[in-house]
Amino acid sequence: MKHRTASSKKERGVALLIALFALLLLAAVAFQMMYVADVETVVNDNFRSSQRAYAAAWSGLQEVRERLMPENLPPHRITPPAALPGGANSIVYVRNPGKRPDGTVEAAAAIDPTVAANIYFDNEMCHENFVGLGLANPGVGIPCAAGPPSGAVTYVDSDAPFTATAGALDYKWVRITMKANNTAYQGGPTYGLVTGAAADNTIPVCWDGTNQALKPANYAACDIDPALVPNPPAGGWPTLKTVYVVTTLAVTPNGARRMAQMEVALDPPTITNAAVDSQDHVNLNGQLNVNAYDNCNCLQLSTCDKFGKNPGTGTALCTSPALFVNQPGKVCDKSKYAIYSAATVDNPNASETLISGLDNPNTPQNEGIAQNEKWVYDIPSLIDRYKNDATAVKASNPPYNYTCNPNCGTKTSQTFGVPPTFPPTPPESPIGPLDMKSQITYVPGNLKITSSSQGNGILVIDGDLEINGGLQFYGLILVKGVISFTGGGADKTNIYGAVLAGQQSLVDTTLGGSAVINYDSCALAQKKAPRPPNSIAFRELPY
Numbered sequence: 051m052k053h054r055t056a057s058s059k060k061e062r063g064v065a066l067l068i069a070l071f072a073l074l075l076l077a078a079v080a081f082q083m084m085y086v087a088d089v090e091t092v093v094n095d096n097f098r099s100s101q102r103a104y105a106a107a108w109s110g111l112q113e114v115r116e117r118l119m120p121e122n123l124p125p126h127r128i129t130p131p132a133a134l135p136g137g138a139n140s141i142v143y144v145r146n147p148g149k150r151p152d153g154t155v156e157a158a159a160a161i162d163p164t165v166a167a168n169i170y171f172d173n174e175m176c177h178e179n180f181v182g183l184g185l186a187n188p189g190v191g192i193p194c195a196a197g198p199p200s201g202a203v204t205y206v207d208s209d210a211p212f213t214a215t216a217g218a219l220d221y222k223w224v225r226i227t228m229k230a231n232n233t234a235y236q237g238g239p240t241y242g243l244v245t246g247a248a249a250d251n252t253i254p255v256c257w258d259g260t261n262q263a264l265k266p267a268n269y270a271a272c273d274i275d276p277a278l279v280p281n282p283p284a285g286g287w288p289t290l291k292t293v294y295v296v297t298t299l300a301v302t303p304n305g306a307r308r309m310a311q312m313e314v315a316l317d318p319p320t321i322t323n324a325a326v327d328s329q330d331h332v333n334l335n336g337q338l339n340v341n342a343y344d345n346c347n348c349l350q351l352s353t354c355d356k357f358g359k360n361p362g363t364g365t366a367l368c369t370s371p372a373l374f375v376n377q378p379g380k381v382c383d384k385s386k387y388a389i390y391s392a393a394t395v396d397n398p399n400a401s402e403t404l405i406s407g408l409d410n411p412n413t414p415q416n417e418g419i420a421q422n423e424k425w426v427y428d429i430p431s432l433i434d435r436y437k438n439d440a441t442a443v444k445a446s447n448p449p450y451n452y453t454c455n456p457n458c459g460t461k462t463s464q465t466f467g468v469p470p471t472f473p474p475t476p477p478e479s480p481i482g483p484l485d486m487k488s489q490i491t492y493v494p495g496n497l498k499i500t501s502s503s504q505g506n507g508i509l510v511i512d513g514d515l516e517i518n519g520g521l522q523f524y525g526l527i528l529v530k531g532v533i534s535f536t537g538g539g540a541d542k543t544n545i546y547g548a549v550l551a552g553q554q555s556l557v558d559t560t561l562g563g564s565a566v567i568n569y570d571s572c573a574l575a576q577k578k579a580p581r582p583p584n585s586i587a588f589r590e591l592p593y
Contacts, residue, residue, distance in 0.1 A: 099306035103220055107310040110221030111588075113210050114144055114296050115314055118226075121580040128206055128226070130294055131235060132271075134254060135175075135227050136182015140203045142226040146208035148218025150592035155215060158207060161222050163299070164197035170222045172197050174297060174309060174591050179232050181250045221300040228312060229255040229293040231264055235475050238527075256290035257315035260431045262586065265290070276321060288426070289318040293586065299307075305560030309591035314583035320526055321430060324390035324546040325569040326561065329425050329553040330532050332389055334396040336562030338535075340388040342406035342418055342444040345546055346477045347380035348574035374407070377477070384408070386569050389420040392425040392553075402562075422491075429552040433530055436510045437492040440581065454495030456513055461498070466491040469524040472544050477572045480524070482569055488525060488576055496531070507576070514554055517543055517563065524573045526550065535563035542566065547573035 117128040133140045145161045151169070163172035176185035183198050212218045230251040236437055254265045256272035259339045265272050268279055271293040279287050293315045293483035300308050314546025326332070343350065352373040376382045384407020389395050398404050398416060436442060445452040452458045467489040470480030480486075488507030496513035505523040514531035520541035527533065527545065531554035543565040551559050561567075 079548065088497040094290055095304075099302045099304050100308065103300040103302050103306045103308035104310070106220035106302070107298045107308045109210070109219050110144070110146065110208075110224045110298040110300065111310060111312045112225045113294055114226060114298075115312070115585065117144075117209075118294070118314065118316075119580055119582050120316070125207075126209060130226050130292070133228070134182060134230050134251065135178075135180040135198065135202060138201055140182070140227070141175075141198055141203045142206060143203060144206045144208050144224040144226070146210060146218055146221055147214045147221065148212075148220065148222075149216045151301070151303055151305050153364070158205070158214065163225065164200055164203060164225050166194070166196055170299060170301065172223075172225065172297075172299070174311075175225070178295075179251050180226075180230070181252065193552060210526045219300075220302045221282070224296060224298040227295050227297075229262075229295045231255065233295060253295045257293050257318070257584070257586065258288045258290055259320070259435060260428055262293055262313075262315075263290075283583045289321040291316045293316045294583070297591070311591055312585055313587040314585055316583045317581075319575040320528070320550070321571060321574055322386075322390075322526075322550055322569075323426070324387035324420065324548070325567045326388070326549045326551070326559075327390045327427065328532070328559040329427075329429070330551065330552045331393040331558040332391050332395040333560040334398055334402045334556050334562065335560065336401065336535075337564045338402040338404075338562050339566045340390040340400075340404045341566075341568045342386040342404075342408070342560070343374045343569065344383035345473075345568045345570040346383075347377045347378050348374040348382035348384070350374050380584050382407075383571065387420045388416075390420040390423055392423060394421050395560075396433075397578075427550060429475065429528070429550070430531055432528060432550075433492075433510055433512055434488050436528065437494075437512070438507055439490050442490040442492050442510075445491060445497075451591050452493065452495075452497075453476070454513075456495040458493055458495045458497045458513075460500055462503075462519075464499055464503040464505075466503070466508045466509050466523075467525075469504050469506040469522055472522050472524075472546070473568075474524060474546055474573070477570060479549045480572075492513050509521075514557075515551075517565075521545070523547065525572055525576065532557055532559045534560040535565040536591065544568075546570040 062415045082383055116130060117126055118130060128142065131140045131142055132513065135141050143163055147156045147158045147161060150156050162168045163170055165171060167588045173193040175183070175198050177187055179187055183202065185194065185196060185198065188195065210219055231253045232251045254272055255262050256265050268285060269290070272290045276287045276289055292314055295311060295313055297311045298309065325340050332364050374384070386406065387408060388404035388406045404416055404418050409416055409418040446454065446456065468481035468483060468486045470486055474480030486506065490510065491505065491509045494510070494512050497511055498516040498518060499521060500519040502520045504521065505525070507522065507525045509527045511529040515529045516534045516536060520534045521543045523545045525547045527549045529551045531552055533549060533551045543563060545567045549567060549571050
């Protein structure tokens with residue numbers, strides 16, 4: 051039998067202490083891992099809530115953008131403000147009640163962006179510098195102390211799915227205001243009319259389809275018909291649309307908050323200065339009749355030209371110049387040229403009739419022709435705008451199946467949309483076949499059309515266009531290069547709308563071939579497929 055020594059007695063319990071120490075160490079590591087896991091869970095939850103709020107904010111913007119489409123019917127359609135913030139009904143809030151952070155379902159009245167004590171207060175409005183609101187801008191990163199006056203505000207209910215229930219999307223309100231100078235950077239031209247614009251947000255911002263610009267001084271509003279602008283300069287003014295600023299707040303049930311802002315505007319129709327606008331020189335030949343009186347609102351009582359001659363023949367069969375009067379309930383627009391060119395235009399001969407309200411019957415020259423004028427169109431941008439439209443029909447796809455490299459070849463009896471009966475009467479609501487429809491047609495190269503063809507809407511030619519053998523078209527023909535009408539005989543070309551042609555280094559635009567071209571703003575402004583306003587800009591806000 052062995053006896054324990056004194057040292058072995060002293061080592062009793064060491065293993066137990068080591069085991070306890072190791073157990074404590076493992077417990078500490080476990081607690082640390084649990085803490086890290088909890089922190090990571092909280093971080094992930096916060097991130098998920100933040101992303102949920104961001105997605106909700108985006109969905110609120112998109113709901114309002116869709117509801118601003120003019121084709122919508124009330125109550126789905128939202129009527130945007132008609133004045134800058136400050137006056138009555140100049141601010142529209144779309145409210146979307148749902149689940150509150152305390153778990154209850156709120157009523158729409160609980161969402162009041164105008165009251166600072168409200169959990170959904172609009173902390174951004176004072177930073178947009180509208181003088182009519184009387185709100186001082188406290189500076190970047192500082193929340194507003196007060197909201198817009200209640201008299202300036204109109205409320206609209208959201209019609210998104212599950213609104214006013216616990217399942218509602220998390221955006222609480224969407225605000226709609228007109229954009230003005232000093233709201234945010236707009237860039238773009240100002241059409242030479244606003245210089246040294248004040249930084250007090252008193253000038254609305256307009257959209258011309260490509261750029262934003264301050265409202266011209268002699269426009270009563272962005273959306274005014276350019277034909278009604280007093281004393282327009284040569285070449286007229288562009289058709290514009292109002293830019294709206296759409297702002298939204300989203301708050302999730304656990305309090306995550308995101309604000310976002312979008313600038314939107316409807317695309318204006320391409321309203322031209324003339325029945326034919328050409329960046330290149332214009333040759334005139336053959337039987338040609340170009341009428342710049344707007345067929346949409348002018349009624350022709352006499353077919354005589356300014357010299358009392360029968361159009362297209364030069365024969366003195368008439369006793370008075372052409373006479374155009376107002377269509378019932380409309381004002382005849384006499385402000386368009388027959389031909390507007392950045393280069394020169396041939397002098398018309400006896401078989402070529404150019405009629406314009408700008409042409410003075412008492413002068414020998416034809417003032418209906420504008421030569422060596424400033425070119426006011428960005429044709430490549432216009433082509434990009436239309437070819438990238440979601441509704442555009444590309445000729446490289448069915449039913450056309452063109453092969454273009456860059457020539458698309460010669461095509462016969464083409465249909466680019468089904469036009470109304472020619473001449474289209476009544477102009478504002480033309481009568482046609484049951485399958486009458488307009489479309490945007492994009493041709494990615496040079497094209498020659500022979501035999502009888504027809505179209506309705508916008509025909510975009512990303513190259514040169516030759517028409518040899520008749521075309522019945524209602525709308526805008528937009529050509530990157532030059533256009534040539536070379537047909538003749540019984541198969542004539544009739545166009546109601548306008549022709550807009552660019553430039554080509556080797557040949558010129560040629561008008562002839564028994565072409566009859568009538569300016570028609572109804573054809574240019576006709577509705578295409580319904581689409582929401584363009585999203586021009588998007589940004590997140592820190593408040």
